[in-house]
Amino acid sequence: MAATLRRTLRSPLFRCRLSPLSTTTSADNPKPSSSPSDTTSAAKSAIRLESDPDRLAALFEAAARHPSFYGDRPIYHISIRKLARHRRPDLIERLLEGAKSDPKAPKSEGFLLCLLSLYADAGMLDHAVRIFEAMPGLGCRRSERSLCALLSAFLKNGRVDRLQEAFDRAPGEFGVTPGVASYNVLLKALCVISEVDRARSLLDEMPERGIEPDIICHDTVLDGYLRKGDHAGFEKVLEEISRKNLSPDTGTYNCRIAALCAKGNSLEAAELLEEMKTNGIQPDRISFNVLIDGFRKEGNMDSAMKVFERLKAVKRPDGGAMSPNFRTYIVLLQGLVEKAEFDKAVEICRECLERKWPPPLETVRGLLDGLTKSSRVEEAKDVMARMRKAIRGDARDAWKEIEAAVSLSEAPK
Incomplete structure (x- = not known):
């Protein structure tokens, strides 16, 4: 490992990528070459582009010498996510333990x-606990x-x-009494393992334990x-929300929208978007x-x-656009292909690929088959070429x- 790092540090490629991070001065350049924000920005760009995990780790460590580095959490998430994809827990440990022990780090x-969460994201649970x-x-x-x-990591x-x-151990061993947020993590956990009735019982017990559920x-x-598909249980919780005069939030409405859609009442579910707007609740x-x-x-x-068009027009509270994500495009593309609406399907497929999100191969296969059977060979060739570049x-x-x-050559003339 040490030899690999030495070779990395000496390599022209590393020096080329690292050079924007430098803030040293020289006779030819009496002023610092970059500000701390420029340095951090250059580090993020270099790390995003780097495909070799050892060089990525070296870039990370070099950037960590700059005071502004520890305040920029996205660098950590980008780096650890890429190292996790490369299955390099050794490098993840090296970077995060280095950050923990660095005197300059807060x-x-x-x-x-943040370090705990990064370990949890990488599947290194025992490190997160430590x-x-x-x-x-x-x-x-x-x-x-x-x-x-900690509970979220588990x-x-x-x-x-x-x-x-x-x-259970938190009050006595950790000196921390669980509050409403901790209870909510436990409620989520019980629902994840399909113990929804236990979660409901815990919800009822919380006031007796001095915690009012929000x-x-x-x-x-x-x-x-x-x-779980338990309509009766669902309705009882909704009634309780109303009885307690709790203000429904986006999560409440999302559950109601999903419940109506599951029954085939999507038009009725769409009306809830208007109700949210009237009540000053922002859909997500x-x-x-x-x-x-x-x-x-x-x-x-x-x-x-x-x-879909309405989603693209929505503004987030910070003023930015609430853009569609990968799932949005895939659901639309699948539906349009199923309905043989190929004009819109090609448009959605191209838009998805422009965002560098290759759709599921079988869905695109269905689109290509539909285009060729409809004598739209040139469009099929275009989709095929775009996919070839994106995969x-x-x-x-x-x-x-x-x-x-x-077989495009066998398409009807």
């Missing part, structure tokens, strides 16, 4: 919980926020047993009943995606496309098989 609760255990020794007092991060890694154990807790159990991408999928399942692609990794072989199977 020892705030927020920073340490960050939590180390907090007092690093001069950081644990709070309920810390407990929630949930993310499918260890509901350890989550329940940590929840709307998020009710939304969690509501979603649990929705996924989930609100629109669930509704689009509902219309797709009902074969109503005209309404699905209208919801990466193991999917290339599967795509070559699809190309070979779609």
